[in-house]
Amino acid sequence: MSVDSSVDRRDESQTAGNGNGNGVVTVCNRSIYSSQRLRLNRNEAHQSENYDDLDLDFNSSLYGKLEQYLPPNMLTVARDVKLEFMKEILDRYLTEHDRIRPLHKQIYDMHPTTFFVPSFIKAITENTEESLRSIISEPSPGVYTFEMLQPDFCELLLSEVESFEKWVQEAKFKIMRPNTMNKYGAVLDDFGLETMLDHLMNNFIRPISKVFFPEVGGTSLDSHHGFVVEYGKDRDYELGFHVDDSEVTLNVCLGKQFSGGELFFRGVRCDKHVNTDTQPEEVFDYSHVPGHGVLHRGRHRHGARPTTSGHRTNLLLWCRSSVFRESRKYQRDFPNWCGECLLEKKERQRQSVEATKKELLKREGEPMVSVIP
Structure with missing residues (x-):
């Protein structure tokens, strides 16, 4: 240019x-x-x-x-x-149609006291495992939930998304959808929220991920894909069973009034085992609460049940680690975060123990041989 x-x-x-x-x-x-x-x-x-x-x-x-x-x-x-x-x-x-004019400028720069609830700010500020665990629940292994966003901020972000979508329609532009599965929603970076989301990942999500997801790059998150998804009448109805292109995923419900739309989780899997059966202890369903966040591994298999009434919008932040992705290329042993790999590893250990026992029993049953020099 x-x-x-x-x-x-x-x-x-x-x-x-x-x-x-x-x-x-x-x-x-x-x-x-x-x-x-x-x-x-x-x-x-x-x-x-x-x-x-x-x-x-x-x-x-x-x-x-x-x-x-x-x-x-x-x-x-x-x-x-x-x-x-x-x-x-x-x-x-x-041109005039090219200009995306912010409706609420205050959401484009990070203002923690207006974005987050006090308990969340306090835990992040103290930045200890104890302070984080005090506000975070783990209703199922590897799924963490917590109160996060202020209601006023949720309303402002919803309003900004609606303004952006209206502008796209009036300008007759083709909007970039969040991923290949969602037909509605928008990539937040496309209308100026990249810097704010970088701040969100680096200063608020990474401290949590360091504690709960160190084995999948939680300590080295360095890029993101941020977007909103929309469900309900004239929007997406449900979301199929899948894994995310992320190391750690943040999913926060923004509102509005809705019923249904529960998240369902079915265990963490590596590429090799992504389509294997679900173990009973891996089954978990979660009902969205506006302003509350869910944090999980990107490889934690999940989906969304039908939103049966109303309109539900969620903020998603896929957090990625280039260091972890590079290290995965050279991984030779079982990844300790994949449920199926752990089962296979335990089975191999069991078989090894059984083989050792049989060998020892066999030796104990053999007659003593006297050797005379």
Whole structure:
């Protein structure tokens, strides 16, 4: 992408100098940088400016991301110069229909006291296994539930999703659905919530995962896929039996009024055993409560029963670990988190013990042989 150099120029009396001293960039600055080209690849090492204090057309995080694509000679100029350059890019290349304008700007940046219930904030702040276990229940092995989101935040996020979907329809755009199984819902990163969800994963979900899911990369979560799913009339009806493309999955019910839609869990499985039978102790059903979160391994087989009335919307965050995924390539032994692998391992151990016993009994039954030198 390049910026056209044909920037409108005023007469010399209007363009003298580099700025007016009040944070307003003059056209002279624009003309200097108007022919610059953005980088093809993001400069991840560059620390972007903070634009949160400004009233902007787009979410402030967008400008921070775009800044990492600026040409090298622009990275050290004043913030207002960079901002004007980026505004010009957005003005030139985005039509009015392309502009996703936030309805509730406060949800795009993490504000823990308005997002989370006090008990959740307290446990994360103390960040000990004891504090986390004090707010988290384990109704079935590997499935953890807890009160998490404030009702007001749930309403704001639902309203934002509805606004986004309305904009998509009016602009006649094709929305990216969350996955291959859901026909309704939206990817939250697509309308500016990537930074907020990164914060959610790194500072709130990873501390919990370090305690409860260390064996599947819970200590090294480094990327996410965040989305909402919608069930009910004129929406998805149910969700089939599956596993997630994640190491750890957060599932939070946002509302609204509904009946049905229970999650059903059927044990953790590796790729080799994903379609094996379910053991009786692995059967568990969970009824959604608005504002309450469910945390489980991505490989924990599950699905959603029909939502029989009303409308249910859930926030999903698939958390991934590149370190764990790389280590799995070299795994040779049974993974200790797969239920079927554990059964196979126990069976091999049992067979080994039985074989050893038979060998010992056989030796005890043999007659003593006297050896005379």
